[in-house]
Amino acid sequence: MPQSxxxxxxxxxISFTLLYLSLIVLIPxxxxxxxxxxxxxxxxxxxxxxxxxxxxxxxxxxSSLIAxxxxxxxxxxxxxxxVRYPFPGKxxxxxxxxxxxxxxxxxxxxxxxxxxxxxxxxxxxxxDTVGVQIAFKPLGIVFALIFIGLPFVVRTIEPVLxxxxxxxxxxxxxxxxxxxxxxxxVILPNILPAAITGVSLAFARGxxxxxxxxxxxxxxxxxxxIVPLLIITKLEQYDYAGATAxxxxxxxxxFLLLLMINGLQCxxxxxxxxx
Amino acid sequence: MKFTTLLSSLAVTLLLSGAAFAxxxxxxxxxxxxxxxxxxxxxxxxxxxxxxxxxxVSIQQSHxxxxxxxxxxxxxxxxxxxxxxxxxxxxxxxxxxxxxPKDWQNRLPNNSIPYTSTIVFLVRKGNPQGIKNWxxxxxxxxxxxxxxxxxxxxxxxxxxxxWVFAEKNYGNKDAARDFVKRLYKNVPVLDSGAxxxxxxxxxxxxxxVLITWENEAFLALKESAxxxxxxxxxxxxxxAETPVAVVDSIVKKHGTQDLAEAYLQxxxxxVGQKLAAKHFYRPYxxxxxxxxxxxxxxxxxxxxxxxxxxxxxxxxKEHFDDGGTFDQIYTP
Numbered sequence: 001m002p003q004s005x006x007x008x009x010x011x012x013x014i015s016f017t018l019l020y021l022s023l024i025v026l027i028p029x030x031x032x033x034x035x036x037x038x039x040x041x042x043x044x045x046x047x048x049x050x051x052x053x054x055x056x057x058x059x060x061x062x063s064s065l066i067a068x069x070x071x072x073x074x075x076x077x078x079x080x081x082x083v084r085y086p087f088p089g090k091x092x093x094x095x096x097x098x099x100x101x102x103x104x105x106x107x108x109x110x111x112x113x114x115x116x117x118x119x120x121x122x123x124x125x126x127x128d129t130v131g132v133q134i135a136f137k138p139l140g141i142v143f144a145l146i147f148i149g150l151p152f153v154v155r156t157i158e159p160v161l162x163x164x165x166x167x168x169x170x171x172x173x174x175x176x177x178x179x180x181x182x183x184x185x186v187i188l189p190n191i192l193p194a195a196i197t198g199v200s201l202a203f204a205r206g207x208x209x210x211x212x213x214x215x216x217x218x219x220x221x222x223x224x225x226i227v228p229l230l231i232i233t234k235l236e237q238y239d240y241a242g243a244t245a246x247x248x249x250x251x252x253x254x255f256l257l258l259l260m261i262n263g264l265q266c267x268x269x270x271x272x273x274x275x
Numbered sequence: 276m277k278f279t280t281l282l283s284s285l286a287v288t289l290l291l292s293g294a295a296f297a298x299x300x301x302x303x304x305x306x307x308x309x310x311x312x313x314x315x316x317x318x319x320x321x322x323x324x325x326x327x328x329x330x331x332v333s334i335q336q337s338h339x340x341x342x343x344x345x346x347x348x349x350x351x352x353x354x355x356x357x358x359x360x361x362x363x364x365x366x367x368x369x370x371x372x373x374x375x376p377k378d379w380q381n382r383l384p385n386n387s388i389p390y391t392s393t394i395v396f397l398v399r400k401g402n403p404q405g406i407k408n409w410x411x412x413x414x415x416x417x418x419x420x421x422x423x424x425x426x427x428x429x430x431x432x433x434x435x436x437x438w439v440f441a442e443k444n445y446g447n448k449d450a451a452r453d454f455v456k457r458l459y460k461n462v463p464v465l466d467s468g469a470x471x472x473x474x475x476x477x478x479x480x481x482x483x484v485l486i487t488w489e490n491e492a493f494l495a496l497k498e499s500a501x502x503x504x505x506x507x508x509x510x511x512x513x514x515a516e517t518p519v520a521v522v523d524s525i526v527k528k529h530g531t532q533d534l535a536e537a538y539l540q541x542x543x544x545x546v547g548q549k550l551a552a553k554h555f556y557r558p559y560x561x562x563x564x565x566x567x568x569x570x571x572x573x574x575x576x577x578x579x580x581x582x583x584x585x586x587x588x589x590x591x592k593e594h595f596d597d598g599g600t601f602d603q604i605y606t607p
Contacts, residue, residue, distance in 0.1 A: 219465045237596070
């Protein structure tokens with residue numbers, strides 16, 4: 001409970017927060033829970049362990065993980081470039097990074113598919129030179145998710161890099177550290193918590209992403225069928241219980257993941273001796 | 276954030292109320308490829324109704340994959356009439372939604388089917404793969420585009436047509452299962468609806484052959500002026516019976532029963548039948564259609580779902596429900 005504060009308004013603020021949370025988050029989630037209670041435990045388990053559902057979980061989680069890690073590397077390089085080097089058109093470039101946030105994901109999906117399909121510009125080039133097909137394969141999902149996840153990484157790393165005192169690097173250099181040592185021992189520990197946040201946001205977003213992926217994935221059962229698509233497919237077969245069972249599992253997994261990531265972040269911060 | 280939410284909800288409200296300026300309005304919820312047909316039917320019907328009753332009405336259309344549309348109606352999309360790809364979908368609205376009686380199909384002529392269609396192949400110019408019949412689709416190296424039968428009514432017709440071909444030519448169910456398995460091995464992308472597959476084949480240039488509605492294939496030919504495609508009609512195919520129904524609970528609520536019934540009756544009228552043929556649907560009364568339009572329909576042997584599969588509920592259960600023959604194709 002608040003002691004005397006300078007700003008009034010604790011009551012309206014907390015009631016607004018609770019109302020908002022209930023309407024937008026808690027009530028829909030409890031509806032999901034209630035609906036899935038129609039299933040017995042055995043039925044629930046049978047749905048979840050059916051081969052097709054397991055395969056789609058594998059597709060979703062593996063491709064999101066790969067995409068998030070790649071987005072992490074790319075995002076770091078981009079954030080570094082944006083913070084450290086002046087170049088013409090930097091402001092414009094900076095704005096472009098946020099485009100995937102604003103663009104309807106279906107549009108992103110259609111555009112990515114057009115480019116990476118076997119006859120699209122990039123798709124054809126890659127096909128001819130390396131012999132790898134991107135669109136309509138699991139690889140296509142990874143590409144779409146990198147696109148979707150990149151801004152999360154850039155936008156979380158960027159402010160940390162901006163605040164990072166270059167004097168620390170200089171001090172490291174003066175004390176005889178090589179560039180590599182300076183990076184690994186000085187820069188990396190400082191941005192690691194932000195990087196983990198960015199990557200995990202990209203990962204969480206990727207697991208739930210639907211719009212951009214369905215266009216590029218090919219949607220083949222067992223191979224490139226993502227979990228959200230399977231939920232939609234179940235709904236369209238009027239299998240509401242099956243759809244909610246998968247939905248609920250996604251909810252629990254996402255929650256556990258977020259908890260794990262928060263824990264990891266705390267651990268990294270403590271280890272680096274900051275708060 | 277709050278302000279923009281407010282603004283956008285205002286905008287939505289305005290948009291919705293904009294539709295209510297006409298005296299009465301009905302919503303026709305339909306499947307994917309009927310857009311062009313109903314745009315024209317609606318225009319003619321509004322004229323017809325105005326002359327008959329002096330009332331100005333408006334008709335809204337909604338299109339999408341058949342199952343999605345059906346689910347939307349069950350979940351509360353207030354459709355006055357539904358014009359869907361297969362009777363199974365309307366049965367679901369009756370059963371799961373309880374929005375109309377289960378014997379809805381007896382209420383209009385020809386089991387409530389004002390026009391039919393069939394399933395044909397669309398191939399690239401010159402038919403480089405020499406596609407002639409269903410067995411050509413299962414040949415190694417031929418790439419076939421068809422949507423996912425779990426979510427698309429048209430795709431279910433495609434699947435059943437291939438199945439009947441195989442059962443007839445190879446003798447039994449196991450052979451048929453093996454055949455459709457080989458055929459679906461040739462499918463690189465499973466879209467969720469018929470229009471999605473058309474886009475994949477036409478805009479993306481993927482695949483050697485598109486299995487699709489006859490009307491969709493004709494439309495594709497009409498829209499590609501350059502003659503980039505050809506229609507190949509297999510000797511046998513399925514008769515796609517696409518039914519229509521008034522949704523009783525909704526028209527009672529809206530007070531639009533007479534209007535909705537007249538609208539569906541109009542589909543059977545000379546004008547309605549003529550428009551159906553014009554838009555490449557096979558009319559129930561061919562005598563009302565323009566003879567030139569009728570000439571475009573190739574002759575082929577067609578069977579119905581009730582003849583070969585004992586009706587939709589049976590076909591759905593055996594082939595498309597979880598664990599059915601379609602799922603078995605992909606089970607590793």
